[in-house]
Amino acid sequence: MTPVRRPVVVVGDVGIDVLTRSRVPIVPGGEATADIALVPGGAGGNTAAWLAAHDVGVSLLARIGDDYAGHAARSALEAVGVRCVFAVDQHLPTCVVVVLVDAAGERTMLSDRGANAAFRTADVDLDQAAGVLDRAAPGLPHLHVSGYVLLDDGSREAGLAALAGARERGWTTSVDPQAAHLVAAVGADTFLGWVRGVDLLLPNEIESEALGGPEAVLTSVSQVVVTYGAHGARWFTADRDERASSPTVECLDSTGAGDAFNAGLLASWLTDGDPVRALAAGVAAGSAAAAGLGARPPRAPATTP
Template sequence: MRVVVVGDAGVDLLARPEGGIVPGGDVRAGARLACGGAGANTARTLRACGAEPTLVARIGADAGGRLVRAELAAAGVDCAFAVDPETATCCVVVLLDTEGQRSMLADRGAAARLRPEDVEAGLPGGAAHVHLSGYVLLEESSRPAGLAALAAARSAGMSTSVDPQAAALLTDAGAFLADIHGVDLLLPNAGELAALTGSPDPASAATLLGTVGAVAVTSGEHGAAWVDRGGMTTVAAEPVDCVDSTGAGDAFDAGVLTAWLRGHSPGGILRSGTRLAARTITHLGAQLVTY
């Protein structure tokens, strides 16, 4: 099962300060460098689930880009990367608190310059599905590439999915919904759902069914819900200790997509997503190494 992911690939710098940050001062912290980017996170987890992912992304001609390509390729992800000679690879500083919750300082770098021709060159033949990271649509510089990916998928008869990705960036819900009209599956978290419908209640996803075919909502420790014309199905979250919440939603997407594309029931689809999200938050870094 070949799945195309269109989204960011980059480097995460994870830091857990020992106590509060002191402006102008020094604070000791645990820190590590890891591969990240919403598109890359989902693609790597898709591979761990047995899918054959192709990641369409734009990276810089720098050490970060070389690291990301090498790690993803070693994990079995087909890297259809355009290389930007002028802009650095996406880099995100991830600040972790004592509960494992993350705050991110993101520089999308080359990812923000993804172009329609990058997508056209990277789409492989024989793919079943295209998954688009909302970050691509939510920045004007990369939005045409996101629209091109959805249009190409429809023309080729592939199914499509979109993760809105960032509630704070969904400042024009109407424009975003117009961009994704006709998408088969929308994958918001509760905050993103609230930005699109006015409510974080999964039941509000029913109002989106005139725009998308189905909605899979993740609500963190409160579980997840599947909403389609047949009604709503919910499952509980798996109880685990959270070390690092980075990438949980991206892993949820991968689990949902593989189960959905294999024809599982709504409950099975959701359990696949919540299981992978739970595994991801038990270790540092956004990407599953094994499954």
């Protein structure tokens, strides 16, 4: 019998990535040939798409602009089975991120959050988001929040409202801090105050360090999973430290690898609650993302009748 996973409501950014891989070294003030593609992105959209790829019922709460990028972002998500519960901003554009990928697959991002920064508490309708999910999935939904929502002054109140609403409904919750430099700017104590009571925090190694390390994080949340790139991941609780190693892969593009890790881990954890299996599933998903281009799962090629 195929296991059925609890569904997930994601709160996070949605947008379009301008994925750029230079073919030659970049010289300031010069010109370089590059491979450039417009691909769907945004941390919330990425995690939701990877969850759908794991056959998890998933809906996404976000804000987009009333423009081509917003329509494209919605279409790309709906095409892979994500239920989109979007507010449409009549003034701000949809988020666009320029992603510069180097020869080692590491990325540098130039971000315009656009309508994501205007995500408001009025946009947080958890009951609607839960209502569009697959009702065949047993159990209460799980809420996953992208840290970008909390780290932006404009959208923070909405992110906190989503976490509070989920707790009131008895849902489990998780947060990915997303950006170490932004965590450092607001301060570890402040960020940990925002996520106090969350079931699972999902930082990478640099974000964990910005928060004071796993022991400090565990004073505010029940469990913390730290990713270490090619060195795997660890699951910490007050009395447990589980580890998973990463397979050897050629990293073509690290964009979205953390979002994919989150989805793989949650898909497993929301099935049977086993940290060891969840770590392995997260590492496998993150490694698969790093081995491809773009932040979303690869689409199967269309077949001709």
